[in-house]
Amino acid sequence: MISRGFYTIRGTLFVLICTGLLKPSASYTVSDANKIHKLLFNQTDEGYNKLVLPDKPVNVSAEYNLLALNSLNVKEQILETTGWFTVVWNDSRLTWTKSSYGDIDYIYVPEDIVWHPKLIVQNSILELRKNLGADQTVRIQHNGELRWEPPAVLSTSCDMDVTYFPYDSQTCEIELAIWGFPTDVVNLEFFKTHINLEDYRPDEEWNLVATSQETSNLTEDELVFSELLFRMDFERLYGHYLMSVIFPTILTAILTFVTFFLPLESGDKIGYILTVLLALAVLLTLFSDTMPTTSKHTSVLVVFLTVTLGMACLVIIFTIFIIRLFHQPEHDKAPKWMHSLARKFMKLKCKAGRINHLDHLNQSQITENDQPKDGRVCLESTKQFTPYTNKELAEFFDYFLFGVFTVLYILVLLCFPLVLSTST
Numbered sequence: 001m002i003s004r005g006f007y008t009i010r011g012t013l014f015v016l017i018c019t020g021l022l023k024p025s026a027s028y029t030v031s032d033a034n035k036i037h038k039l040l041f042n043q044t045d046e047g048y049n050k051l052v053l054p055d056k057p058v059n060v061s062a063e064y065n066l067l068a069l070n071s072l073n074v075k076e077q078i079l080e081t082t083g084w085f086t087v088v089w090n091d092s093r094l095t096w097t098k099s100s101y102g103d104i105d106y107i108y109v110p111e112d113i114v115w116h117p118k119l120i121v122q123n124s125i126l127e128l129r130k131n132l133g134a135d136q137t138v139r140i141q142h143n144g145e146l147r148w149e150p151p152a153v154l155s156t157s158c159d160m161d162v163t164y165f166p167y168d169s170q171t172c173e174i175e176l177a178i179w180g181f182p183t184d185v186v187n188l189e190f191f192k193t194h195i196n197l198e199d200y201r202p203d204e205e206w207n208l209v210a211t212s213q214e215t216s217n218l219t220e221d222e223l224v225f226s227e228l229l230f231r232m233d234f235e236r237l238y239g240h241y242l243m244s245v246i247f248p249t250i251l252t253a254i255l256t257f258v259t260f261f262l263p264l265e266s267g268d269k270i271g272y273i274l275t276v277l278l279a280l281a282v283l284l285t286l287f288s289d290t291m292p293t294t295s296k297h298t299s300v301l302v303v304f305l306t307v308t309l310g311m312a313c314l315v316i317i318f319t320i321f322i323i324r325l326f327h328q329p330e331h332d333k334a335p336k337w338m339h340s341l342a343r344k345f346m347k348l349k350c351k352a353g354r355i356n357h358l359d360h361l362n363q364s365q366i367t368e369n370d371q372p373k374d375g376r377v378c379l380e381s382t383k384q385f386t387p388y389t390n391k392e393l394a395e396f397f398d399y400f401l402f403g404v405f406t407v408l409y410i411l412v413l414l415c416f417p418l419v420l421s422t423s424t
Helices: 004-022 030-040 239-261 269-288 300-326 336-349 390-421
Strands: 058-073 078-090 106-110 119-121 137-141 145-148 151-157 169-178 186-190 206-220 223-236
Touching (some): 030 106, 169 186, 186 223, 239 269, 239 300, 269 300, 300 390
Antiparallel strands (some): 106 137, 119 169, 206 223
């Protein structure tokens, strides 16, 4: 049997619980918020005046929150980003006791009714007074801390280094400063130790590899102004350019020295090399249009295209002279140095298969020392010298220049990727 005292204790607990639930709790009300606004922004002479600065010096903390990289225009040298700044400072005039106003911790007011620092992005290419937007909201906490978060859709100048394009990396800065207030009045400092990347969306062309921050000072008329530098390091994703720029450029360059494969009797040698030259000129023009018009940084790829174009011009010049020599009448003798050069190289290689105009010589005229080890006769090593015909000289120089330009192009093609590899 349960005693009556048990029911008495249970009833007492039930009454206490109901009393606690029915008791009104402290919460936000419009009436309390109106009282706070009236307290802070009353229109009396002793009330808040947004034209008056807080207690000096005002320490303003700033943070940059990066959302997205809109573009990194290499030609115009412009960095376009989307994000916002978080700006925090204290104003002792804007405080209240939470317990007296429904435990309201903070309120929101338009930025134009409170004092706030006039921030500018100094390397912005837009109009300075509009580059951070306007009419934003400021959050005021009960202890006098103000938090302002203006949006920042920025277009800033950036010195681009395209030396190792497309394996290049770019370092760009956002220079944030306060307009008109020296450091003894308003001091600008970092809110956090790094750029906020929590909401950053990766870009398809550029990879954000690192960020850093640095303070700086600006001096004018013996006044020192504080400045914050938000630095971002971007690395180009080169896969697209490897297939659309590098490979076509190398293949077109290889086509240049293939000109010497065409026979001298063919009339297509000049037309072929002119077509290759035109292709190289178009590639150079199209690529140069995407590079910044500056002499500070020169792209290795532009240098490679220019060298290849110059070598193609030399091939055209040599081809014209060789064709002219090939069709020149035999009574117009070529200079002696051409005969001597041809004879020295033929003796050095001991090959008479390409130009052999001494087949009429008697084998008795060839000395024993001139006999090659493999048993073949080196006819160019005989003591008797007979001048070459113009056609023979043309064929020799066509073969000789093919070897020379092949070696030169191989060296250039090897140097190009080696130089690009130094970018890493």
